[in-house]
Amino acid sequence: MAYLDHAATTPMLPEAAEAMTAQFAVTGNASSLHAAGRRARRTVEEAREALAEAVGARPSEVVFTSGGTEADNLGVKGLYWARRDADPARTRILASPVEHHAVLDAVDWLATHEGATVEFLPVDRYGRVHPEAFREAVERNPADVALATVMWANNEIGTVLPVADIAAAGREYGIPVHSDAVQAFGQLDVGFQASGLAAMTVSGHKIGGPYGIGALLLGRDQTPVPVLHGGGQERHVRSGTLDVPAVAAFAVAATLAAERREAFAREIGALRDELVAAVLAAVPDAVLGGDPHDRLPANAHFSFPGCEGDSLLLLLDAQGIECSTGSACTAGVAQPSHVLLATGTDPDLARGTLRFSLGHTSTRADVAALAAAIGPAVDRARAAGLS
C-alpha cells in the first residue's frame, strides 16, 4: 500500500493517540466547578497554551471548534455578521476563488441569505492572489468591505498565498482578514500574531491529531457573532462542551508539528521532488499544477491530458496506490475543480487531475510504487478517454 493522500487525512501520531486514550479514562466537564471539572479545565487550558505556542498566538486567541469546517464558518460568517451589524454598509466580502468549500460555500450562503456581495479576487495561473489585486478591490470602496478571506496554501495544487501581505494591507483599511491555514499548518511557518490576520483556521487530523477537533485563532479585538448558540464555552463565540481527549491530543500533535516542521519540510520536500521527477519521467506530458517552487512541501498535483481523473484513481487504487483527484465530490461524483478552473486551466485538462500528498509516514517505497504504476495507468486511462 502506498498512501499518498495525507492532505485528506494523515495517520495519527502515536504521542497524540496516547494523550487521547489517557484522557478517555478521565471524567470531567471543563465547565464544571468541582474537582473533576477543574482537572478537565486544566487539561484544556494546558492544551490551549500548547496550541497557542505552536501557532504563534496567545492562549486567549484559541477558540476550539469541531474542526476546520466549523472554524471557517465561524471565521467567515461570524466576522461578516459582526461587521455588518456594526455598519450596515459593510456587506462586501473579498475572497480568493481557490478557497476550500468550507469557505466558498459559507460565502455563497452569505450572498444568498444574508445580503452579502461576494467578490472573487483575481488569481494568477498558480492560483495566487496578489496583494495589489486585493488593494485594488478594496480601493473600489473601502467603506463597504466586511472582510476578506484568503487561504494560506491551497489544498489541491499546493500554491502558497501571500497571506501576511494581504493581512497587512487589510489592517491599513481596518478590514479583518481570515485565512484557512488547514493545509499550511505543519508545513509552513503559520505564526498567527506575526501574520497580522484577524482569524485563522487550523485542524487536528491534518497534522497527526484526531478528527473532529480544530481551532479558530481569533485576534483579541475580534468578536464574531456565534454560529452555534449555547453555553458560550469558548470565549462566548463558540458553544458546546469541550471534547477534552480531542483537545489534549490536538495540542500534542500541534506541538510536534511545530517542532518537526522544518525537518519535515526539508525531508518530505525532497521526497516530493523525487515524486514529481518520477511522474514527469513516466508521463512527460503531465502538467504540474500550482507554483513549481513556492508550494506546500508535501504536495504534488498533476493534470494528465486525455485522462479522466476518476479512471486514474480507480486504476491506481487497484494497484494499492491511494491518492485523490483533488476535487470535491457530490454523491461521490467528481466535479471539475473550481481551483483549476480559477487558474485558467483548460476544462478538459482539469478533468484529468490527481493530487499526491505526502506525510510523516511516507517513504521512498511509496514514491517507487507510484513511479512504476503511473505510466501504465495513464496509458489505460487515455484509452478509456473522456466520457
Added chain:
Amino acid sequence: MTQNPQPRRPLRVLAAMSGGVDSAVAAARAVEAGHDVTGVHLALSANPQSFRTGARGCCTIEDSRDARRAADVIGIPFYCWDLAERFREDVVEDFIAEYEAGRTPNPCLRCNEKIKFAALLDKALALGFDAVCTGHYATVVENPDGSRELHRASDMAKDQSYVLGVLDEKQLAHALFPLGDTITTKDEIRAEAERRGLAVAKKPDSHDICFIADGDTQGFLAKRLGKAEGDIVDEDGNRLGSHEGAYGFTIGQRKGLRIGHPAPDGKPRYVLDISPVDNTVTVGPAEALDVSALTAIKPRWCGAVPAAPGTYTAQLRAHGGETEVHAEVVDGELQVTFTEPVRGVAPGQAIVLYDGTRVVGSATIATTTRAAAAV
C-alpha cells in the same frame, strides 16, 4: 450449451450498482463466483442533490449511498461515475423527442443499449475490465463454439430479457447477469440480501422512470414541451374535446381523455392515433385498436440476422405477454404479421422477437396496420 457459463479464469468485472437490492445481490454473487469485482454507481441525473423518498430510481444521493454501503459489505472497491451528460443526450432527450413525435419510448431499453452496455461497457473494457454485471433477470447461454445467446430468465415472472433485447452479440459477450439462472422470487432475493447483510434488502422496488422523480411523466413532458392545445376527434373527424398536448397520450390509453359526452354506443373510447403534425388525438372503440401487422425499424440482432422469413414469438412491451408472429427482414426493416390480431400497439415501443426462450433481436415499432382495415 452451458447456462451462465463459468469462465475458465476469474473475470475482472465492473458491477453496475443502482442502490437497489437486485444489483447488490448480483454483485455479491459475482464475487462468490470467484470474479474480481469492482462496484460502480452511475450518476445519471444532472441534479443529484435530492433525497427523494417514496419513488426510487437510480439518481439520488440516497441511492448512491445505498450502493456504496452494499459494496462495503460485499467488500469490493466502489466508485461513482458521472454519466449524466451521456444519459441526458442518449436517453432523456430521445425520450422527449419520441413523445413529441407521437410515439411511446421505453427509456430502459435505450439506457441498456446506449449507457450500461455502451458508454459504461466501453469505458470498463478500456480500463481493463472483462465484463459488466447488472441485476437484470436474464440468462446468457454459451454455445460450444463460444458464441453467446440471450435467453429469458429461468423464472418467467421475473424475466427482463425484453429490456435487454437491444444488446448485440458483442455487448452480450461482456455481460454478466448473475440473477437470471435461478428461480428466485423477489422475496427470496430480499432474503438473500438479508443473509448477506445488505441493508438494501428492505428497500422498495423501483417502478418508475428514474429521471422523473415524482412519477409524473405528463408533467415532465409538459415542462419540456410546453402546453399545446389541440383537438380530440373521433374516427370521422368530429371534434369531441380538447387536450393540452398530443404528446401526452399513448396509443390504447383510455383514462384521462376528459371527453364530455359518451360515445353513441356507450362503450369506452381509446386513443387510436396521435398526430403531432396537426396536434390531433383520434379516439375510437377498442376494436379499432386491433393490429394485424407492423413495421419496425432500427433492428438489433442478438447474433445472426435471420436470413429467411420465420415464425417467432414476440413481446411488445415490458411485462407484456407473448404472441405468435411471422417476421422477415425487408430492406433492413422488420415486417411483422400477427397470427391473431393484437390490441394497443404503440409506435416507439420495442418489439422483441424470441425463438423459444432465446432472444433473436429487437426493433422499434414504426407503423402498424389495423386489423379492421384489412377486413
